[in-house]
Structures are given as C-alpha cells and as structure tokens.
Amino acid sequence: MKLHKPILVGGLGLSFSLWMLDTWHDSIVQVGEFGLLSALAVGGVFWLLQKNRPGEQLNDIVVDRASVERGISQTEVIINQLAQEAANHPALESLREQFVKLPLELDRREIQVAVTGGKSVGKSTVIQILKNVELSTTSLQYTETAPLFGGVGKNSDAVTLSELQKSDFVLFLTNGDLTDSEFQVLQKLKAAKHSTLLVFNKQDQYQVDERATVLQSLKQRMQGNVVATAASPLPVKVRKYETDGSVQEWMEQPAADIQQLTQQFGEVLAQQGQQLVCTTTMRKVLLLKAEAKDCLNRVRCDRSTPIIEQNQWIAAAAAFANPIPALDILATAAINAQMVMDLGNIYQQKIFLEQGQQVAETMGSLMLKLGLVELSTRAVTAILKTNAVTFVAGGMVEGVSAAYLTRVAGLSLVEYFEQQEIALETGNGLNLEKLHHVLQKVFQQNQKLAVLEAFVKQGVKRLLPEAKPVEVVG
Secondary structure, X not given: OOOOOHHHHHHHOHHHHHHHHHHHHHHHHOOOOOHHHHHHHOOHHHHHHHOOOOOOOHHHOOOOHHHHHHHHHHHHHHHHHHHHHOOOOOOHHHHHHHHHHHHHHHHOOOEEEEEEEOOOOOXXXXXXXXXXXXXXOOOEEEEEOOOOOOOOHHHOHHHHHHHHOOOOEEEEEEOOOOOHHHHHHHHHHHHOOOEXXXXXXXXXXXXXXXXXXXXXXXXXHHOOOEXXXXXXXXXXXXXXXXXXXXXXXXXXXXXXXXXHHHHHHHHHHHHHHHHHHHHHHHHHHHHHHHHHHHHHHHHHXXXXXXXXXXXXXXXXXXXXHOOOHHHHHHHHHHHHHHHHHHHHHHOOOOOOHHHHHHHHHHHHHHHHHOOHHHHHHHHHHHHHOOOHHHHHOOOHHHHHHHHHHHHHHHHHHHHHHHHOOOOOOOOOOOOHHHHHHHHHHHHHHOOOXXXXXXXXXHHHHHHOOOOOOOOOOO
C-alpha cells in the first residue's frame, strides 16, 4: 500500500505510521465487508444522499435577462463538470436536453397563463371568455389545471403546483372568501415569485352587501391584488307587463362581467410581459441547476465516503494504540488535515497544506468549544459499559471516539463543500464561520442513539476483531 500522506507521517511519526499500516493494512484499504456496510450502519451515506437540499430561492434573486443568462452559464458549468467526473452518468442526456431549451425559452414571445383553483370555480368559462378578448399584442396560451384540494396521483396538489412552475402568469379563481388551503397555495406561489392575480368569480351569487364584504376581505389578505368577476352570471327572471294587464315572464342570461379582470390583466401584460418570461425561465434554470448539482454531489459523495472511512479508522487505530489525550489530539488533527485536502480535491476546492492544517485545527477547536468531544466520549463510554471485555480494553473509548469525531468532521466538510457554488475557476476560500454552523448541525443529526450504537459496534469490531459483539441493553 502506497500512502502519500505527508501530514499523516509528520503528525504520527514514521515508525508508528509503519506499524499502523502493517497492522491495519487489510481493514484500511478494503472497502469491502466493512466499507459500505459500516457507512450504511452509521447512516453516513444515507444522510448525505437524503438530507434536504433546498437550493437557491428565487425570492433572493433580482431577476432580469442578465441574471438569467448568468444562471444558464453556471448550469452549463455544472453539467460539464458532471460529464468530466462521470461521463456515463444516466442523467446526463436528460440534463443536456433540458439545457439546450433554456436560451430558446428566454427568447420566446408567447406568454403562458395558467388558470387554477378548486372545483367549480369557473376556470373553463374564464378561459373561453379571455380567448375572445384581445388583451395584448403578445400571443397568450391558456392552460387549465386540475382542480386543487382533493386530487390524487397525477391530479394531486403537488403535481399541479409543479406544473404551475412552467407558467408565466397565474389566474387563481375562488368563489368566496379564502379558505386556509387556498391561502397557503397563494403564499407558495408568492414565495416562488409567481405573478398571480386572485379572481373573485361568481360574485353575482352574493347579495350586494355580502359581495362587498367578501371583496374587502380578499383585498386585505392579498394586499389589493384582487379582481371581482361574474364570468357566467346566473339567469335572471324578466317580467313584462302588457297594456291589457297581462304579464309575460322569461329567463334572461346577463352578459359576463369581466371588465376588472381584462383591465388589470391587460396592464400587467403590457408592463411586465418580458419580465414574466425572464422570471419563468429563471425558475427553470434554478430547477435544472439544482438537479445537475445534486447529480454531481451524489457522484462526489460516492468518492468521499471511502476517504472519510479510511481516515476515521486510522484515527481510531492511532488513539487506541496511544490512549494519551495529547497524542490523540495530535493524531486526529494530523489525519483531519489530510482529509480536508483530499475532500477539497474531490469538490474542486483548491486547499493548500497550511490551509488544510488551519481548517483541521479550527474544527478540533470548535469540537472542544461546542462540547462535542465530551458529549461523544460520554455516549461511547455509556454504550461500551454494557460489555465489560471491550470496555476495559486500553484506549477503546478514545479509539471509537476519535473515529466518530473524524467521521463527523468529514461529513461536515462534505456538506459544506456541497453548499458552495460550482466555481468557474477552482480556489474558493473557506468560510470558517459557515463551517462552524455546518459542524454543529451535522453533529446534532448524527447523535441519534441508533447511529451511535451501530458505529460503536463497528469500531469495536475494527479495534478488537476477536472481541465479543457489543450488546446494548435498552
């Protein structure tokens, strides 16, 4: 085994390194029986792949043509990087097909309007009327969504909201005061920077005073962005008295009342037409960018896992063989410094020797200040006490604790690097304050008892292959 780790050699000493490599050769270099199994046991890979990745939020971005073009360029960089690191990735073809459509999307002239709302609010009727009204010199394409609130499968609210991402403007119809469900959907559309107009349809079904009350309530909740319509008014009875005293009655269909809607909607199209297209395109850019980055991060996660595992077990061996606090700290810090550089290389973050040492020392210091060292040692001790043979073994607590803290450090670095923008050039500086928050978060997420118990069992099996399995008494 060739180990080109100058920091490791310098931190532990050449003789100890040679002893360790000789003793732990098989367990360190093989990602076999204990490789993926131990990673899955401690929840590392699962956590890395399943943790929430919210991505960029549109409400944090000033949207104009220049910003959309920058977003397209950044997305291209990520897709190209994925192609370099995983040329046969199954998502590459789909990502490229979506990417080539983005510039065309930005230059399109047609405005896509979605008409949505619950059941029986008049979506189809509103669309039929608007198609016969000239509102803009721009071409308009109307799409009626499945009714909200109650659908399943392809008609579920989640699918409908996803489809709304493709539209430039949303007409949200209601036939009364807003329900909580309707209000929540409107808030989600607002958060995604959807241009939305609330349409109070079927106002003719209310008495005049009730109609005014409902409209006022809607305007207060929506900050005035509301219009009232009666796209298909109820027939009214007309009675005519003749001169001879006879009376004639018939039902008459009033004309649709959509003046407020056409006026306000037409003003929006005239003033914000191009902006609407830019915003919709930016949403699609961010979704594709997040998808591509997630694929790239998964590839890099697969490459990072063996590095974290190798370092955690080297740290365990060092602390187990030399259970002296000062040496443990030196050994763990030396190994973590090398791990910083190795993981940085995977994530295209150019980290030099001095910077790697600084990050390792800072993470060690943060672990002490946050009480992570004490907390992890207590937890490991409590679990090991259930097995007298392994508990009395010299350095067992220190060895397993060192491995656990090294793993937490590695997972923290991976999450930190995943959050960074894919740079056009490598060499992004490390934000130690942000790293501090990530470290604290990752430690908390990996403090679950089941995770610790599984990790301790793996550690014992590594350090004392002939020891009896640790039995945890619940």
